[in-house]
Amino acid sequence: MNQGVVTTAFIFCVALVGCETDPGPSPFFPLDAPAVWSEVRTCRNSIEHPGMNVRVFAEGATKQAYLGKVYPFALGATLVKAEYADSHCAEFVQFTAMRKVSIAAAAAGGGWAWQTVKGGQVVPNATACIGCHVSSCADKDSTCVEF
16 A cells, blocks of 8 residues: 555544544543642642652542541542642642542552543553552551641
């Protein structure tokens, strides 16, 4: 097949049919969480995420459970950690989030699903999160809640 035919077929596919590559998984939390959810942990240096400063956000019952240190969290509970490159939490870098998918502490990932979202796209990295949270924070339902 000559190059002209391939190029024409590609243009037809994209322009008329709208085919595209698989965008991958979607974030399991709203990307505007810092604007619409409650801040449950104010801007501070993160021991868990070296070189980053973080703020943590939650909504509704998850907010109450986080602030009250009520464990285990309910199914569907979602915590969003906004990560920043500066100590004033002004230079946003990415989100790291966790969502409760199982009440059983022995479940994979401590019963949590994990995501990092950078530039609106989910970035695969869950193993780094799971290792620290499940081993170091098991008594806090893997949330590492600190006040």
